[in-house]
Amino acid sequence: MPVQGWVSLGLAAAIATVAAILRLQRRRRAQLTFPTPASTTPQPAPVPPSLARVEGIGRRHLNRTGADYQPSGPAVPAPIGHGAGGAEISLFDLPGAGLALHGAGAVPAARAVLAATLATGAADTVDARPVVATTGDLLARLLPEGAPAIGLDPGGTTYDGERLIVLADTAAAVTHAEEEMISRRRLLNTLAADTIADLNARTDHAETQPPYVLLIEATDRHAGRLRAVATHRAALDLHPVIIGALNGLPTVEVDSDGAVTSQEPNPVRQLSTIGAADLAGVLGMLTDALARPEAGTDIDDPPAEPALASTEPGEPVPVQPRDGSALVQLRVLGPVTVTSDTGPIATGMRSGSYTALALLAAHPAGRTLDQLAAALHPDTDKDIAVKRVRTDITTTRRVLRAATGHDEPMFIVYDQTTGRYRLDPETVAVDLWQMLTAIDTANTADDDTAALAALRQAADLYGGDFADGHDRTWVVDYATAYRHQTLTVYARIAEVLEPDHPDQAVAALETAVELDPVNEELYQRIMRIHGRQHRPDAVRRTLRRLEERLADLGDAEPSQATRRVAERQLRPAAPTSRARP
Incomplete structure (x- = not known):
């Protein structure tokens, strides 16, 4: 995928889930102002450009279409990579006492581990979302140079409530993990449970414990304390992830592309790896997407200042009355359909033709071949994508001519001046344009x-x-x-x-x-x-x-x-x- 590294389908799906929640949160907060804007301009995408393709692949992996009112995350929590046969691997299901990352891809893999862990449970209740403890120095190393630690509270110690806990140094982080270990062990003793998993499966208490991840750099000084914490990994749902080799923890060698080698048996064959900017993008999305108490906007309060209109110019929309004079009626509000006076037009239409018609309806001024290819076939070689678009356009023209009995109209016209293809408003009536009119x-x-x-x-x-x-x-x-x-x-x-x-x-x-x-x-x-x-x-x-x-x-x-x-x-x-x- 075109990020700075390699992203598994599970992590892509987790990012897509966060994006879906962020869109819903934006819809929740959106104000209804008059006069009503009449424009084909889309809402700004909530995903940084570098992650846009990752989100698209994640959406398709989840078989997600439409409005995503109730987003669901990937099947595997904290998806960090692939195992044999391409199976998704969860950080929480790894064998052994934890995970130590070594090699050229260790830091990019650690970024992906952090992103996957924090993105897990974004659509769940607070008590089900994993917690990560790390250090300020390591977080600065994982993020772009000089970038603020996005999402931290004003005190600079916690991220989004208590999900990312940032400690002063490695010693403080290890101490925090030890305190968590002691607290969880006492809780199990009090409630007569053997493991955190057993405790969370019960419904007779309110002491649900989320997975806890300790993300730090390797240090011999605290190796013994780390191994003591790691001993309780399975029972207490504590997961040490160390950057660098550390005796006593399963260590994997990570290449720059995420490929994994290990001297000990390990189910992971390739780990996700992402760049610093991509991690910052995920943290920024989580900051805006996850639920928290909000002041909101009171409909009866006068606005503090006049709302600013969008500075992005919209494309002129053809004025289209509903007089039925066009040869073809294109509906894009709802499932895309094409009809003529004799009824629906479906026979002979390619699936790509419908998507192309929808995109052209949203861009009355037209799109170039390259723009159409990038939007309609983002995962395809550019030359092949352009050929597919040409085929879709040619097929659409042929089918519409046959259905209407008119051989001359182009329906989709080409403007040599701009190099764009656009719908002909004289022969194609579009419900979106009529609505905006x-x-x-x-x-x-x-x-x-x-x-x-x-x-x-x-x-x-x-x-x-x-x-x-x-x-x-x-x-x-x-x-x-x-x-x-x-x-x-x-x-x-x-x-x-x-x-x-x-x-x-x-x-x-x-x-x-x-x-x-x-x-x-x-x-x-x-x-x-x-x-x-x-x-x-x-x-x-x-x-x-x-x-x-x-x-x-x-x-x-x-x-x-x-x-x-x-x-x-x-x-x-x-x-x-x-x-x-």
């Missing part, structure tokens, strides 16, 4: 009646997530943008309807919640209407539903702002004073 009409309407009609048309045109069912990572970020535009449409519909039809306003917002069950502002808006209608039970039900939906995001909870909105709606209305007769 309706949104723009609503934004510029002179009165609420006209705006409401255009907003309803835009809502009707949204048939689901963009290119639903396609597994390319870029599809998700386009889908997020268009879904958010639709949420804003429904929120504006509710604002127009509420004065005279509050129940219809709630119904519009409930429809939006079905499209995005984690957006907090939608719930705030629903609770506010119920509060104005003096429905405290409905307010409580709405808050509970949000709590249940967010619990799937690694134990996330409603923000303080959302709880304040609920509290205001539940306060008894002040009695009105009456004049005495």
Whole structure:
């Protein structure tokens, strides 16, 4: 993979899971502002460019498509590499007393071990997520030179709660591991359990213990203490990982590409290896993705400063009314389909043709062959990918001509000036363009009646997530943008309807919640209407539903702002004073 090293499918899947959670957290925090943006521009990707391809491979490994409302991680926790036959190997399942890494690939492998361990359990509850203890000097060695230790708390000692514990030096780190060993042994004795695994399998206590990883550099001075900790590895779920050879711990020689050799039997054949920038990218993603208490944004509070519009210029969208004049109707909101006056067009279409049509719909100004090839076939040799794109375009033209009975239209036209292929808006009607046209009409309407009609048309045109069912990572970020535009449409519909039809306003917002069950502002808006209608039970039900939906995001909870909105709606209305007769 095109990172600085080699990444196993398990680690790629773990990174993809973190990216999915990060996208959901962004959707949760997204605000619904007016006028509604009418643009084909996608949401910014949450993954650093160097990890984008890794994420894409991880998504496909997990068979993940669509919105990823409930992301699930890889089957193997802390996936650090491959064994015989390509089987994924977990750090926690290694035999022996721990793992010592030696050789040119030791440090890159240690980075991957840290990334895999911290990414494990990102979608689980806090008590199931592994903990890593390391030193400040080693963390600085693993990260880019001069880079801040991303994710550390203001005191510079812990990362994301207590998941990455940074100690002053190796002696302090070993002492911390010894204290953890003693604490866990006492806990087992108190609760009459033999191992941490046995303890965690029980349901009669609240003392679940996560895996604990000690990541330090080899030192002869503390070798005896380290071996004592390592003796309890299996029983106490303590996992020493040492950079450098250390007597008493299984040592593997790691080449620069992650290939492993060992004098002792070892199931690992190749370890994942990543660069410093890639590790920093993973830590940054985890910092933003994992659940923590949040202030949030209160819908009733005036903004501290005007929201800044995106500086990224959007491509002009062809104005397309729904008059049925085009020869072909392309739907990309939902599963990609193509129809003509005689019905659906499917016979003869290649699978790549549908993805190409979706990408061109998202780029009305067109894409070059190289851009199409990179997006549609990222794992394929460039020349082969370009040939496939040409075949997809040629096939699409031939099938559409046959289906419509018109031999002259190109449907996908080539602009020699720009070197781009684009959809012909005269012959291809696109539901996305029609939706954005309706949104723009609503934004510029002179009165609420006209705006409401255009907003309803835009809502009707949204048939689901963009290119639903396609597994390319870029599809998700386009889908997020268009879904958010639709949420804003429904929120504006509710604002127009509420004065005279509050129940219809709630119904519009409930429809939006079905499209995005984690957006907090939608719930705030629903609770506010119920509060104005003096429905405290409905307010409580709405808050509970949000709590249940967010619990799937690694134990996330409603923000303080959302709880304040609920509290205001539940306060008894002040009695009105009456004049005495």
